[in-house]
Amino acid sequence: MLWLTEDAVLICDHGGRVENKPIQDWVHIEDRQVLVEDNPEHRDIKHCPNTNPVVGLRACLNTLAVREGYSALVRINGDPVCLDTVRGLTDGSPPGIVNYKVVKPGQPFVTADA
Numbered sequence: 571m572l573w574l575t576e577d578a579v580l581i582c583d584h585g586g587r588v589e590n591k592p593i594q595d596w597v598h599i600e601d602r603q604v605l606v607e608d609n610p611e612h613r614d615i616k617h618c619p620n621t622n623p624v625v626g627l628r629a630c631l632n633t634l635a636v637r638e639g640y641s642a643l644v645r646i647n648g649d650p651v652c653l654d655t656v657r658g659l660t661d662g663s664p665p666g667i668v669n670y671k672v673v674k675p676g677q678p679f680v681t682a683d684a
Contacts, residue, residue: 571684573644574652575602577676580610582630582660583668586618597646599677606649607640610656610670620662630662633670644682651682 575598580588588610592603610633618629639656654675662668 571641571653571655571681572675572677573599573680573682574605574609574654574656574672575599575676576605577602577674578605578652578654578672579674579676580633580656580670580672582615582618582620582662582670584618584620584630584662586615586620586630586660586662588633588670589614589616594646594649599680602676604646605652605676606646607636607652608649609652611635611658615660615662615670618660618662620668626663628661628663630660630668630670632661634659634661639672639684641682642684653682653684655684 640650
């Protein structure tokens with residue numbers, strides 16, 4: 571599984587894009603910061619098209635807790651590294667169903683086991 575960097579692309583099930591905000595600056599891959607726990611939790615989601623107030627659809631605006639995808643083996647300053655298997659829920663509708671996931675890890679070189 572590939573490590574995520576600040577260039578990783580994560581999207582909600584509707585195609586909205588998760589904004590990355592790296593929280594550590596010690597470890598880089600090709601001059602790009604590696605993402606660690608709690609990335610990508612509690613991040614903004616931009617341009618989610620799932621909105622229709624008439625029928626009660628709400629666009630995904632934020633990510634919720636990661637359900638899977640942090641390394642159990644590799645840590646930076648005590649925080650697990652984010653892997654390309656990161657997955658969690660958003661606050662979009664219907665509640666408790668809409669996921670976010672990785673579509674590009676941001677780098678093709680560095681891997682780790684879950």
